[in-house]
Amino acid sequence: MALSLGLIGGGFMGKAHALAYRAAGAVFGDLPEVRLATFCDLPHDTAETLADQFGFAQATDDWQALIDDPIIDIVSITVPNALHKTIALAALAAGKHIHCEKPLSLTLPDAQEMEAAARKATGRTLVGYNYLHNPIVRLARRLIDEGEIGRPVHFRGWVDEDYQADPDLPWSWRARRADAGLGTLGDLGCHLVSMSNLMMGPIDSLVADTQIIHETRSLPDGSGEAPVENEDTASAIVRYASGAQGTLCSSRSAWGRKNKLDWEVHGTRGMITFSQERLNELQIYTADGPRDRQGFRTILAGPEHAPYGNFCPAPGHQLGFGDLKTIEVASLLRAIANGEEASPSFTDALAFESAIHAIDTSAREGRRVTL
Template identity: 40%
Template structure:
């Protein structure tokens, strides 16, 4: 094993804590990973929060300065809101340091493009936190589709639906403010994930037409004693897609889907069968193959098992269930392996830029009502 990389973690919220657990677990879970990860410095703006988080999460030290954290570390993980991504990522990339940034990577296409350009210029290895594409059964689905075992992809549907804003009484927050979340609402939170998943399995998106809706136009603002404050971005987004391989389908993202907690799902229909996945049952994949005995036709349920990518690092027995934090460990293992090889880990800043362009095209299509060709290269209105 090469030397340990001293990691800086910027942000110790929900996602930050998952990254911290991964830093501690990755080399024990995947001992063949050629680089070690060390939890060195944690940055949080609030001193008390920084001190507590560093102690709880096993970091050598803490700081309230993200600049200090970046400068002192060998590699950086960014786990803060979108409006902070650009400055932290640029400082990391300009120093040529490996960067793992949560999506969406900045507030808009321009920031994503700037960061991608910096990574290309400096050669800094990078990866983006599209966590769900790393699930073992999703990776297996990709293998099935890419192998051609079921023939050409004909059509598909994908969705990422949750209900954290289904109740109109949920207060206004940074996610609903254009200054801190950009144009992307449900798309930025959820749509990025399912689009990343569909692209990984089925390839580039060649055309789209979108629609959006903001169901709750205002929400109570805690900063003004609960007075209504305008919501700047969409609660729901959907698109009809055409892929470069000829497949067509739909994608949707909703943050107001009452009852849905982690409903990232897809169904991909091919010439000789169909593959289906539901993120609320993340250790299962359903496969139907044409040609089965008619009396026994139906979807076959495959449980995550050691034959699938990454699973064996955690468990030797099939069907014993991985969880969200395990996916972050997989993510970091892929990142460290890529660093050792002097490259970036898919999905990387290049993928994030293309997905940002797709989302920008979807929003513009929803406003204009027009079909947009080549959204992965979209240059705006």
């Protein structure tokens, strides 16, 4: 089986997708062949430059033409969030497989519309929650399933960055709900919810609060100030369907934090803790043996934690963000080849994004929200 890829959008994530599709076959060896067929961006000369750099056969500045092209099998969507819905619905209607960056869309009704369309379509869908594909994170899930820490009773997670910490940063589209949707919840919190869901299962209800730290920012042209409409920080106390509890916190204004996606799962016989900034390590504590010798032990990712070994035969040499993207791409290609659902699909992503919108609703309306 050979598949043709159409990639819409350059920038950080567009490049990450291009590199991952180029690498997947070489890393795994057992995947369908992928032809980098068409790259789309604006303006056309940028599309041509990046198509050549990324290794695509041709360039276009017309995403609809890319989708209408019968040779395209997979549409990769890495454009700004506000454009996800329009492009994804067109691609689903055309029978394409879709690899879309998170979040699905700016609003929950739009995400629900996308998910409903995906359930009726013939193409497979995958959403870019690549941190879920980390081999050491998957090990944590297996340890929980095997009862290593007893019954999971509490999840504590936080995800912080500092890209909006500076009060002198000019106003941008990120501050307006019509363009960006949610703030830290849409950018960062959805990743934390995806981890929470993997470790603990679905959230049943929550109560939350949010804040806007910098309520206005100066316009780039110096002509005045404009309001910031979406949240800089968010905190939620959650109850899972299992009966367990948890806390979820997110900030885009935390000085010094670059990708501080950390979480702990507390069980009746121990706990597991993880930090995305040290993404090849897992720490586990089990209440076994003499008390004077109990303590956390660190598990370092290695070839025993599939598919780490496909990248490197030696432990301690580390996987990175791009490698997790390559694993993500491989999961989609296998799903297409085997006629299976990919994960996280549009349906999975809708569950994550329902939670972040519930946090926003709880904060704005001052009440507990049941999902």
